[in-house]
Amino acid sequence: xxxxxxxxxxxxxxxxxxxxxxxxxxxxxxxxxxxxxxxxxxxxxxxxxxxxxxxxxxxxxxxxxxxxxxxxxxxxxxxxxxxxxxxxxxxxxxxxxxxxxxxxxxxxxxxxxxxxxxxxxxxxxxxxxxxxxxxxxxxxxxxxxxxxxxxxxxxxxxxxxxxxxxxxxxxxxxxxxxxxxxxxxxxxxxxxxxxxxxxxxxxxxxxxxxxxxxxxxxxxxxxxxxxxxxxxxxxxxxxxxxxxxxxxxxxxxxxxxxxxxxxxxxxxxxxxxxxxxxxxxxxxxxxxxxxxxxxxxxxxxxxxxxxxxxxxxxxxxxxxxxxxxxxxxxxxxxxxx
Amino acid sequence: xxxxxxxxxxxxxxxxxxxxxxxxxxxxxxxxxxxxxxxxxxxxxxxxxxxxxxxxxxxxxxxxxxxxxxxxxxxxxxxxxxxxxxxxxxxxxxxxxxxxxxxxxxxxxxxxxxxxxxxxxxxxxxxxxxxxxxxxxxxxxxxxxxxxxxxxxxxxxxxxxxxxxxxxxxxxxxxxxxxxxxxxxxxxxxxxxxxxxxxxxxxxxxxxxxxxxxxxxxxxxxxxxxxxxxxxxxxxxxxxxxxxxxxxxxxxxxxxxxxxxxxxxxxxxxxx
Amino acid sequence: xxxxxxxxxxxxxxxxxxxxxxxxxxxxxxxxxxxxxxxxxxxxxxxxxxxxxxxxxxxxxxxxxxxxxxxxxxxxxxxxxxxxxxxxxxxxxxxxxxxxxxxxxxxxxxxxxxxxxxxxxxxxxxxxxxxxxxxxxxxxxxxxxxxxxxxxxxxxxxxxxxxxxxxxxxxxxxxxxxxxxxxxxxxxxxxxxxxxxxxxxxxxxxxxxxxxxxxxxxxxxxxxxxxxxxxxxxxxxxxxxxxxxxxxxxxxxxxxxxxxxxxxxxxxxxxxxxxxxxxxxxxxxxxxxxxxxxxxxxxxxxxxxxxxxxxxxxxxxxxxxxxx
Ligand SMILES: Nc1ncnc2c1ncn2[C@@H]1O[C@H](COP(=O)(O)OP(=O)(O)OP(=O)(O)O)[C@@H](O)[C@H]1O
Ligand SMILES: Nc1ncnc2c1ncn2[C@@H]1O[C@H](COP(=O)(O)OP(=O)(O)O)[C@@H](O)[C@H]1O
Ligand code: SF4
Ligand code: SF4
Ligand SMILES: [Mg+2]
Ligand SMILES: [Mg+2]
Numbered sequence: 001x002x003x004x005x006x007x008x009x010x011x012x013x014x015x016x017x018x019x020x021x022x023x024x025x026x027x028x029x030x031x032x033x034x035x036x037x038x039x040x041x042x043x044x045x046x047x048x049x050x051x052x053x054x055x056x057x058x059x060x061x062x063x064x065x066x067x068x069x070x071x072x073x074x075x076x077x078x079x080x081x082x083x084x085x086x087x088x089x090x091x092x093x094x095x096x097x098x099x100x101x102x103x104x105x106x107x108x109x110x111x112x113x114x115x116x117x118x119x120x121x122x123x124x125x126x127x128x129x130x131x132x133x134x135x136x137x138x139x140x141x142x143x144x145x146x147x148x149x150x151x152x153x154x155x156x157x158x159x160x161x162x163x164x165x166x167x168x169x170x171x172x173x174x175x176x177x178x179x180x181x182x183x184x185x186x187x188x189x190x191x192x193x194x195x196x197x198x199x200x201x202x203x204x205x206x207x208x209x210x211x212x213x214x215x216x217x218x219x220x221x222x223x224x225x226x227x228x229x230x231x232x233x234x235x236x237x238x239x240x241x242x243x244x245x246x247x248x249x250x251x252x253x254x255x256x257x258x259x260x261x262x263x264x265x266x267x268x269x270x271x272x273x274x275x276x277x278x279x280x281x282x283x284x285x286x287x288x289x290x291x292x293x294x295x296x297x298x299x300x301x302x303x304x305x306x307x308x309x310x311x312x313x314x315x316x317x318x319x320x321x322x323x324x325x326x327x328x329x330x331x332x333x334x335x336x337x
Numbered sequence: 338x339x340x341x342x343x344x345x346x347x348x349x350x351x352x353x354x355x356x357x358x359x360x361x362x363x364x365x366x367x368x369x370x371x372x373x374x375x376x377x378x379x380x381x382x383x384x385x386x387x388x389x390x391x392x393x394x395x396x397x398x399x400x401x402x403x404x405x406x407x408x409x410x411x412x413x414x415x416x417x418x419x420x421x422x423x424x425x426x427x428x429x430x431x432x433x434x435x436x437x438x439x440x441x442x443x444x445x446x447x448x449x450x451x452x453x454x455x456x457x458x459x460x461x462x463x464x465x466x467x468x469x470x471x472x473x474x475x476x477x478x479x480x481x482x483x484x485x486x487x488x489x490x491x492x493x494x495x496x497x498x499x500x501x502x503x504x505x506x507x508x509x510x511x512x513x514x515x516x517x518x519x520x521x522x523x524x525x526x527x528x529x530x531x532x533x534x535x536x537x538x539x540x541x542x543x544x545x546x547x548x549x550x551x552x553x554x555x556x557x558x559x560x561x562x563x564x565x566x567x568x569x570x571x572x573x574x575x576x577x578x579x580x581x582x583x584x585x586x587x588x589x590x591x592x593x594x595x596x597x598x599x600x601x602x603x604x605x606x607x608x609x
Numbered sequence: 610x611x612x613x614x615x616x617x618x619x620x621x622x623x624x625x626x627x628x629x630x631x632x633x634x635x636x637x638x639x640x641x642x643x644x645x646x647x648x649x650x651x652x653x654x655x656x657x658x659x660x661x662x663x664x665x666x667x668x669x670x671x672x673x674x675x676x677x678x679x680x681x682x683x684x685x686x687x688x689x690x691x692x693x694x695x696x697x698x699x700x701x702x703x704x705x706x707x708x709x710x711x712x713x714x715x716x717x718x719x720x721x722x723x724x725x726x727x728x729x730x731x732x733x734x735x736x737x738x739x740x741x742x743x744x745x746x747x748x749x750x751x752x753x754x755x756x757x758x759x760x761x762x763x764x765x766x767x768x769x770x771x772x773x774x775x776x777x778x779x780x781x782x783x784x785x786x787x788x789x790x791x792x793x794x795x796x797x798x799x800x801x802x803x804x805x806x807x808x809x810x811x812x813x814x815x816x817x818x819x820x821x822x823x824x825x826x827x828x829x830x831x832x833x834x835x836x837x838x839x840x841x842x843x844x845x846x847x848x849x850x851x852x853x854x855x856x857x858x859x860x861x862x863x864x865x866x867x868x869x870x871x872x873x874x875x876x877x878x879x880x881x882x883x884x885x886x887x888x889x890x891x892x893x894x895x896x897x898x899x900x901x902x903x904x905x906x907x908x909x910x911x912x913x914x915x916x917x918x919x920x921x922x923x924x925x926x927x928x929x930x931x932x933x
Contacts, residue, residue: 060797061768073507104509117500121522134510169653179504198652198824203868206877225797231875255875269802273827273869275850280830285806286799288753289767 016087017187017219018049018072023081025067029294039293041067043243044081049236051186054213054220056230056251058266059240060290065223066112068240069191072221073109074100105135108180112192114172118164124148124175125160131182147178152208170201174208181212189221194229206232228270231255236326239263242291242301249327259329261306262286300332308333347598353591357584361407368401372557381574391576393565403581405557410588413474414539420478422532425485426521432486433493434516444490447483455480459542463551470553473546477539485531492524526603533596537589544585559585611642614785614818615664619677622659622668633659633672635842636919641786646812646819648829648850650865651839657822660839661788664820665704666694682785699729703784707791709775713763719774720759723747726778746777750807769800773807780811787811790822805831826869830854835925838862841901844919848926858928860906900931908932 023045026038042064049055059065070076071083074094083090085103093099111117118127128147132139148156151174164172173193180188193209194202210233213220224230230237234251239262247260258264265286272280288305291297297304303313310332318330360367370377375395382392390399432443462476496502497520505519546552547560559581566577622634634656641647649657662668664679666686679687681697689697706712714722723743727734734742740759747755750773763771772792779787789808793801809832811817821833829836829850836853838846838861846859857863864884871880899914900906906913912931919927 060799073503075503075506101509104507107507109504109507111500111504113500117504119501119519119523130505130510131508134505134508134514176504179508183508199826199872200652200864200868203871203877203880206872207881210878227798228872228875232872232877266798269798270873271802271805271827271831273830273854273866273873275830275854277830283802283806283831285802287803289769289800290797 014050014052016048017051017053017085018047018221019084019087020045020047020049020072021082021084022046023068023071023083024079025064025071025076026079037294040243040296041293042071043296045238045240045243045245047238047245047248049187049219049221051219052217054222054233054235056222056224056234056237057240058224058227058230058237060225062242062290062293063240064243064293065225065240066191069109069189069221069223072189073107074103101135105183106186108183108185108188110173110176110180110188110190110193112195114169114176114196115164117176118172120164122163123160124162124167127175128178128182131179135183143182147182148175150181150212151175151178152204153178169197170205173197173201173205177205177208177212181216184216185218187219187221189223191223192225193222195224195226202229209233227266239266242296243293244301244330246302246331247327247329249324249329253324253327259323259327259334260302260331261308261333262302265305265307300330344598344601346594346601350591350594350598353587354595357407357588357591358411360404361411364401364404364408367404368398370398370401372398372402372405373555381569381572381577383574384576390580391574393562393569393574393577399562399577399580402557402562403559403584406559406562406581406584407588409553409556409558410540410543410585413470413477413543414536414592417474417477417481417539418532418536420474421481421485421535422528424478424482425489425528426524428482429486429489430493430516430521430524433490434497434512434520440490443486447486450480450483451487456542456545459546460549460551463546468546468551468553470556473543473553477542481535481538485528485535488527488531489524492527493520496520496523526599530596530599530603533592533599537592537596540585540589540592611644613640614643614645614682616640616678616680617660617664617676618679620660620663620679621675622656622663623673624669625671625673633842634663637837637839637842637844638919639837639844639847641818641820643785643818644812644816645835646821646833648821648823648833648836649839650823650826650829650836652824655839656842657824657839658790661704661790661820661822665698665702665788667698667704700782701784702786702788703779703782704788704790705772705775705779705792707794709771710763710766710768712775713771715763717762718759719761719763719766723759723774723778723781726781730782742781743777746781747774749780749811750774750777751803752777768796769803772796772800772804776804776807776811780815780817783815784817786818786820788820788822791824792821793828794823794825801828808832826865827873838865843901843929844927845902845929846927847919848924852924852926856926858922858926858933859902859930860908861902900929902930 023042025042026040028036029039031037045068047055057065057068067076071078074090085093093103125144128144129139144160145156148154148159153159153171153174167175194205197205206229209220212218222230222233230251236249237251237254238245238248239254239260241262247254247258247263254263255267258267268284269286271283274280286305291301291304297314299314299316300306300318303309306313312332316332318332319335320328320330321334322328323334375397377398378388378392378396380396381394382388384391388398388400390403392398428443432440459476459480463473466472466476502515502519505515543552543558544560544563547558548564550564552558552561562577562581566574569577617640618638620634620637624631624633637660639647649660651657663674668674676687682701686694686697720743723746724739727739727742743759744755747758752758752770752773758770766774793804796804805828808819812819819832821829823829833850835849836847837844838853838859840861846853846857846862853862854866857866867880867883871877900909900917903909903913910932917929917931919929920933921927922933
């Protein structure tokens with residue numbers, strides 16, 4: 001991966017698609033008749049997503065990944081912080097009808113569960129015609145057929161009249177991808193696009209995503225808890241833990257020289273598909289469970305599980321440190337001072 | 338055919354209902370007598386070839402009354418139920434979808450309607466506004482929508498969180514588009530089941546009103562002949578009671594079976 | 610060599626529904642020795658769970674089951690009466706599932722549920738004794754704060770904790786066989802490896818036999834001794850773990866291994882060339898004749914239109930493919 005060195009220069013020249021600063025989302029929950037608490041789903045994160053990049057956000061269940069997607073898509077309002085899309089404030093974009101339409105055209109999504117992200121009472125044809133209807137464009141059967149072929153559902157004619165329950169999981173996810181591509185968006189946000197699929201299908205869908213990206217110069221934001229999958233596709237990776245980003249950097253750095261103990265633990269716990277490897281005999285494990293989002297641990301949120309913690313960790317929140325160009329880590333171990 | 342195999346209730350109810358509707362529609366051919374006209378015979382007459390179900394004290398033909406009664410019962414219940422469903426959707430859909438203040442307001446109103454005894458209100462309303470067919474239909478619908486509106490709202494609340502609704506939003510679809518094209522079709526199954534039950538309710542309510550003398554005097558209603566039968570039964574005129582009661586029972590039963598049948602079809606869990 | 614604990618020969622299960630029948634399991638034979646772990650691997654719908662349920666005698670009443678032989682610990686459980694089955698099920702064989710929370714009673718505390726499980730095997734147990742044993746069990750499954758967890762309700766548990774509680778209940782009767790049906794599919798990576806480790810420790814401690822059911826081949830390399838690869842209701846390849854990984858023969862096994870390795874190594878892009886011989890072909894609606902994999906297999910020839918038998922190769926390996 002020699003491209004990386006020039007890559008970072010190149011990357012800086014690329015247009016910024018999303019610039020996210022200090023983003024927070026708290027959900028209020030009633031804990032009693034008069035008492036309430038806040039679930040800190042996302043607690044101050046920054047992302048810088050550039051054109052043509054595959055930006056991946058990983059983290060365990062409940063770490064706030066989906067909440068981030070929802071805010072990027074304007075489906076939830078941030079409690080605090082700012083999202084800029086192509087230099088403009090997202091809240092402003094969405095408050096105006098015509099700019100909102102433009103945003104919708106440019107930013108599309110694929111959701112985690114292909115079973116519930118397609119309306120069970122619609123045929124594949126209805127579903128794929130919807131984007132054009134919404135944006136008042138002409139619908140030709142040709143276009144819809146092309147879309148289906150694009151995502152590998154051939155012969156397309158056979159799929160057009162089918163209902164969702166007549167498709168397999170992998171086929172459903174292909175329909176979702178086709179729908180997201182219909183309006184020729186710049187950005188596709190994918191929340192766990194392969195989580196519900198079998199291994200062989202996962203590989204196929206990943207392959208499809210890689211092809212489409214190359215063909216249309218798409219920008220992907222991929223959310224996932226399946227770290228190994230991202231290895232094949234990621235340019236940038238952000239690791240979230242309990243509502244915060246603990247490490248962020250070029251994919252190659254994250255996978256080959258991870259610096260944060262949590263990232264390390266995540267990578268270690270991937271079981272290798274090879275009984276001969278030493279790792280498959282020992283299976284290194286990160287002990288403990290992710291913390292409660294209502295009362296996250298003081299100091300470094302990872303400290304109850306961290307094998308490297310020391311006296312500072314439960315008192316002081318670690319600052320973000322750039323350990324390499326574009327590679328930032330929040331851990332006291334790396335704070336030289 | 339496929340549907341029938343899946344639900345026995347549906348098959349039975351559709352057979353019963355279509356026979357009843359057939360009888361109602363062909364009433365004009367099956368009998369030449371006017372149900373409301375008195376004096377076909379001299380007082381109470383038992384069933385005979387001329388009067389298959391006998392006559393009442395005033396010489397009215399029970400057979401033609403019962404057949405025309407089908408028309409009244411089905412007309413009133415169908416129209417009022419359709420209106421009920423219309424109102425329920427108009428209220429429940431936006432309430433569930435938008436939530437917030439609108440939802441609270443709409444739910445207060447439905448709570449109010451649900452907290453008072455419905456039939457008594459209906460009686461008062463009919464007394465105040467007068468017992469015409471239109472009034473009865475309107476009053477039945479106005480006092481029946483809250484139950485179904487609640488069902489609609491509850492369904493909308495769960496469906497609007499589904500990812501396909503989010504996907505439609507992401508595509509840029511407007512609120513109306515989402516409510517009517519994405520959510521409504523998925524809300525309909527339980528609503529149809531509830532409205533079949535509502536229909537059998539309406540048949541009974543209409544019969545109840547006419548029984549109390551609050552029906553439209555220009556319509557042959559099963560309730561009214563039962564009121565007449567109340568006196569006839571003391572002098573042995575069982576036929577005035579028996580035939581209309583059988584028809585009410587069968588109709589209400591088959592509409593209830595329809596609700597069961599619809600439930601069988603829509604609820605995949607009930608099909609093993 | 611260890612004793613054979615469970616032996617299943619020619620198991621067939623058919624779900625007979627009103628509209629159609631599903632031949633969920635066809636001619637499946639397997640065995641498991643004491644203290645051994647075997648894995649049933651295959652895509653969703655390939656019949657893995659049905660096999661497990663058939664062994665447990667927990668199939669729904671409309672499932673038609675037939676087999677040449679099913680013996681557990683020397684006892685015939687194919688023709689066993691319900692009483693014997695209940696006894697075996699509660700005591701000697703237990704299952705854990707993918708979504709433990711939905712199998713726990715939502716309105717009863719974790720403690721009560723564990724007590725109930727303990728009481729079922731030992732009705733005379735005193736409440737103090739039960740409490741002590743419950744704590745002991747929760748410690749066994751490495752729950753950090755057992756006293757507190759006993760008082761919790763299932764909805765308060767995370768997925769990983771619920772799975773631990775479920776495992777605690779499953780081992781409360783010191784079973785001989787544990788069937789783990791996708792035990793980690795709903796869990797995060799770090800929790801997954803914790804649970805796999807836990808299962809391995811329990812296995813050593815109790816000389817427990819484990820049937821691991823999964824669609825993810827990578828899980829098997831840590832835990833399993835032998836693997837049965839299932840496709841469309843049949844076993845298409847069986848061998849030791851090493852044999853499956855180092856010398857996969859059936860085209861479906863090859864796809865599975867290549868896919869998981871490509872994902873692990875981050876080389877999904879290169880997968881297509883590697884799979885040139887096992888491409889996924891267009892799915893047509895014609896009915897399958899002969900080999901089940903024929904629609905997806907480009908290695909096929911004329912003979913494949915006859916159904917291939919499970920052919921014995923050297924060692925433990927058996928493969929259901931004509932062109933080996
Ligand atoms: N609408 C909501 N109301 C209250 N709490 C919420 C809501 N949505 C999310 N949360 C909470 O916020 C936290 C982050 O949730 P989020 O869905 O973003 O996690 P995630 O990282 O996507 O997890 P997963 O991998 O399970 O999808 C969780 O604790 C979740 O329970
Ligand atoms: N309770 C059931 N009723 C009807 N069909 C079923 C039932 N359970 C499973 N099946 C069918 O049997 C086949 C095998 O299913 P299953 O054993 O659950 O596979 P797996 O566990 O490998 O995913 C599938 O086609 C599935 O749809
Ligand atoms: S700050 Fe301390 S506890 Fe947190 S990750 Fe670094 S070493 Fe571990
Ligand atoms: S029998 Fe033929 S079709 Fe089946 S897997 Fe072997 S080569 Fe492919
Ligand atoms: Mg999520
Ligand atoms: Mg299963």
